[in-house]
Amino acid sequence: MSAPHILCVGAATFDTLFKVPAIPATPTKVLPTACLQLAGGMAASGGAAIVRLGGRVEYWARVGDDATGRATIADLAAAGLELSRIRLVPGGRSTVCTILVDDAGGRMVVPYYDPQLDPDPGWLPVERIPQFDALLVDARWPAGAARALGAARDCGRIAVLDADVSPPGVLEELAPLASHVVFSEPALQSFAGAGPIEEALHAAATRLPGFVGVTLGAAGFSWLERGAIRHAPAPEVQAVDTLSAGDVFHGAFTLALAEGADPATAGRFANAAAALKCTRFGGRAGAPTRAEVEAFLRTSAA
């Protein structure tokens, strides 16, 4: 079987990660002990994780026609993504994001999205979507995600929405278009009510046509299957950097679904990939290889 070919669509960012002993509670100067610059964005980082795990990935996104945009493309190309369909928007500014990661794994994220960066997704070559085995989108470029999800639905492709906390209305528009919606915990509660996770999953499912799940950080992954709650605990690890762990989960989950795995198997695989990522500093640069995940699954109790 050839490697699945996954399409990722989202908002690209150029990230500066600083490792700091502690994130201060009052404004001051902070001296980082390490610094890393790399291109990201949720679906891009998910795509880079898929490449590490053996999949092939094409990435559709737009960046500003500036030095940061070109650095973003160069770095994602180095991560193995196919980028022939990325768009440099004339006059737009690329998204930059600074992230502080402290020694306790806490983080402060400061992303700047240019409000002038043309959101029109009309140029997306959605007629090519039937060529892919699955689609993974983030919610940070809603118009692009909606267009890609709609095209994937029309041809019956697996289409995973990485449903993180978003401005009002965004998840309401996107989630019904996806075959699989995997929420973050706060996004699920924002979408479906602040009660217990089980109730929120049931409430979300009544409004959505497809698969509904939620990532719970160190607690793992829960989802609904034939009306019942299922749960896959995450393996225990010593977390040093949880940045991009969610992206890695969504990438690994999408790849496993594209390979034909059932949700329980895909969830266990994605839990392991995300847990391994957390043991390494560097955001998505810490994502594991397929061999590392498989070795970890063989020895892990999870």
Place this chain on the structure above:
Amino acid sequence: MSAPHILCVGAATFDTLFKVPAIPATPTKVLPTACLQLAGGMAASGGAAIVRLGGRVEYWARVGDDATGRATIADLAAAGLELSRIRLVPGGRSTVCTILVDDAGGRMVVPYYDPQLDPDPGWLPVERIPQFDALLVDARWPAGAARALGAARDCGRIAVLDADVSPPGVLEELAPLASHVVFSEPALQSFAGAGPIEEALHAAATRLPGFVGVTLGAAGFSWLERGAIRHAPAPEVQAVDTLSAGDVFHGAFTLALAEGADPATAGRFANAAAALKCTRFGGRAGAPTRAEVEAFLRTSAA
């Protein structure tokens, strides 16, 4: 009289400024309302301020031989600095710095200096220092600053040290080499004792051969003249961004000295330039022109 030609020597940085409503006390996501990327560093920003004020500036520094280093050079060239003697260090990484500025003017600064960036200042063409009218150095590249200050002292040039808080020993090494040491308030107290400013100025002067002054933010500028404390109050302004205000002060002060001003006149001029900078977001990009400072001085009570 032709415009003074000032040499600036220091550590160059590539800065990302985010304007945020408030800097959070606990790690979280922060959405900036504006973002600006520009090259800086204390002496570089001081030099850019000098150019705005009508001086000519050559800048000596080293950057990593990477995309950030090239962006640093391009942006400082756009600010009008002469950069033929900047050094791209093979294998070194350029310094990046993220700064959050909140609506109350508070700021969090996160600079990353590559410990591998070659500190050797042997390549600095110090035989050219007699050609300049004055020297301004920061303390972030101590070996470079020491070499330039020593050469300026040997030929009797005005040599201003922007003496901000530094690792132990750095100001102790550099300050005795400068003709003019202008401390920040915390740096003066670190150098000369945590008592009242007046006592600390006297204590510093007993250890230094030249001029000793201290910038006091909104309170202005104090210095010693023939054993007596002098003070120039800063004009009152509505501060929206104090970032680089100290750099602008040091640049304006150096330029005024090079033009032959006495310390009181130079201090008043520099106070006005720094105050105007504080009224505009954007770090050193908010530095005023000569005409703006002169108009402000005509109408200001200071």
